[in-house]
Every structure is written in C-alpha cells, then in structure tokens.
Amino acid sequence: MKYIKGVHRHGSETFLIISKDQESLKTKSIIKSATTQKGINSITSEHKGINWYNSQTSKKINAILEKQTKTYIKIRININEDFFNINTNVPYLKLKKYLDLTVKHYIEIWHNYKNQKFAPFHGDLSLVGNVMFNNKDEVLFVDWEQFENNLIMPTGLDPIMTIIENVWYESLRSKKIDKNVFKHVKKLFINLNEAGLLSSFLEKTPAQTALDFIKSNLKIWNGQSFKLPALKIPNEYIKEIDNTIAN
Ligand SMILES: Nc1ncnc2c1ncn2[C@@H]1O[C@H](COP(=O)(O)OP(=O)(O)OP(=O)(O)O)[C@@H](O)[C@H]1O
Numbered sequence: 001m002k003y004i005k006g007v008h009r010h011g012s013e014t015f016l017i018i019s020k021d022q023e024s025l026k027t028k029s030i031i032k033s034a035t036t037q038k039g040i041n042s043i044t045s046e047h048k049g050i051n052w053y054n055s056q057t058s059k060k061i062n063a064i065l066e067k068q069t070k071t072y073i074k075i076r077i078n079i080n081e082d083f084f085n086i087n088t089n090v091p092y093l094k095l096k097k098y099l100d101l102t103v104k105h106y107i108e109i110w111h112n113y114k115n116q117k118f119a120p121f122h123g124d125l126s127l128v129g130n131v132m133f134n135n136k137d138e139v140l141f142v143d144w145e146q147f148e149n150n151l152i153m154p155t156g157l158d159p160i161m162t163i164i165e166n167v168w169y170e171s172l173r174s175k176k177i178d179k180n181v182f183k184h185v186k187k188l189f190i191n192l193n194e195a196g197l198l199s200s201f202l203e204k205t206p207a208q209t210a211l212d213f214i215k216s217n218l219k220i221w222n223g224q225s226f227k228l229p230a231l232k233i234p235n236e237y238i239k240e241i242d243n244t245i246a247n
C-alpha cells in the first residue's frame with residue numbers, strides 16, 4: 001500500500017510517498033520526488049548527505065536514486081526498521097538522555113573533523129522527526145535534505161542547533177527555565193569541546209555565534225529557514241546559554 005503523505009510540504013517543493021507492507025502495514029520505504037529546481041536540489045542534497053553519512057557509520061541508510069532527469073528526481077529510502085521517533089512533547093529534562101545520545105552520535109560520525117574549524121553540515125538535526133533511536137540506544141540521523149558539504153559551517157553547529165531548539169521549546173512550556181536545563185546544556189557543550197568538535201569560531205558566545213552563522217547562510221535551507229526553531233528563540237535565552245557556558 002502506498003499513500004501520499006505530503007505535497008510541497010512546508011514549501012520544500014518535494015513530494016513524500018509512504019510505502020507500506022500490504023499485510024503488516026509496516027512502513028517499508030519512503031519515496032521523495034520533485035519536479036522543480038528547488039525540490040530537485042533538496043533531494044540531490046539528501047542523496048549526497050546519506051552517502052556521506054553511510055561513509056562514516058556502520059549503521060547505513062539504504063537510499064536508491066531511482067530516477068533522475070533534468071526536470072524530475074525520485075529517491076527511495078528503505079526504512080531502518082528498529083528505529084523510532086521519540087515524543088518530544090515533554091519537558092527538556094525528560095529529553096536529556098536523547099540529547100546526550102544525539103551529541104554522542106554526532107561525535108562518532110564527525111570524528112574525522114576533530115579540531116577542524118568547518119565540517120559537513122546536516123542542517124536539521126531536530127529531535128522532532130530527524131534524529132531516531134532504537135531500543136539499544138543507537139541513533140540514526142535521517143532527512144539530509146539540507147546537507148552542505150562545502151565546509152562553510154562551523155564544526156559542532158548541528159548539535160548546537162538541536163540544543164537551542166530544545167531550550168526554545170522549553171521556554172514555550174514554562175516561564176522560568178529550570179537552572180538544571182542550562183547545566184545540562186553546558187555539559188553538552190563540554191562534551192563537544194572535549195571531543196574536539198566545537199569549532200574555534202564557537203568557543204566564545206557559542207549560541208550567539210551559531211545564530212550569526214545560520215543567519216548568514218540561510219540559502220542552505222532552500223527557502224525554508226523561516227521554520228528553523230533556532231531562529232525563533234528570544235535573545236534572552238541565547239544570552240543565558242552563553243553566560244552559563246562562560247561561567
Ligand atoms: N532511514 C529511515 N529509517 C526509519 N525511518 C525513517 C528513515 N528515514 C525517514 N524515516 C521516517 O520518515 C519520516 C519522514 O522522513 P524525513 O524526515 O526524511 O522527511 P521530511 O521531509 O522531514 O518529512 P516530514 O515533514 O513528514 O517529517 C521521519 O521523520 C522518520 O520517521
């Protein structure tokens with residue numbers, strides 16, 4: 001059974017088809033296609049991103065470029081069956097474990113970029129959908145549509161965006177963010193720094209500098225940067241993250 005999950009989803013100009021097993025109704029593959037230049041660019045980036053990811057990890061994503069012409073592209077991504085999306089609609093402190101696992105996986109995958117100022121960039125490592133987990137606490141990064149391999153983004157920016165996104169969600173949940181949230185954020189930055197995966201650009205005021213890099217490179221998001229949670233967070237929280245890290 002196949003069904004169309006979305007057309008031009010959030011302005012991405014790509015189609016998403018979910019293909020399920022006839023009997024078990026389990027999702028077997030997702031098919032992304034596009035007919036516009038913007039959509040074709042997104043799917044081309046996704047294909048490159050998955051190939052890069054596969055070159056760095058033993059847990060591979062099986063993606064097949066089924067058709068590519070000047071005006072049409074179609075990619076089939078076979079599902080990694082034991083992985084699931086987590087429910088992110090819970091307080092930050094309940095997500096701690098998953099944030100730890102995400103940063104740990106980033107450190108494993110990006111290890112070749114240790115002490116490098118710039119690194120390949122996923123662009124949307126959101127716990128809402130794009131970072132998946134299994135029962136063995138393994139992690140899978142999916143949805144590589146924003147992949148940028150020209151070494152223009154600072155090393156460590158991806159997980160920093162994940163962290164900022166979750167602090168923002170927390171600010172929507174409670175007026176006053178628990179200081180243990182910032183403590184945990186600091187720990188994640190220390191993990192990245194100790195792994196040599198916090199670019200020297202991000203050593204001082206990392207959260208503010210991360211936002212500056214995003215704002216100067218919005219083209220990476222193919223017209224979809226308006227939905228980036230990291231750009232929605234009020235400045236006071238960015239300052240608070242940077243102050244916590246500095247102290
Ligand atoms: N390799 C994979 N293994 C398991 N599940 C996957 C895989 N790739 C994608 N998925 C699932 O399919 C969902 C949609 O895929 P993806 O994130 O790539 O598309 P999207 O463009 O973000 O679509 P959506 O807006 O619906 O999230 C993911 O959130 C995830 O649940």
Ligand SMILES: [Mg+2]
Binds near residue numbers: 129130143
């Ligand atoms: Mg997604």
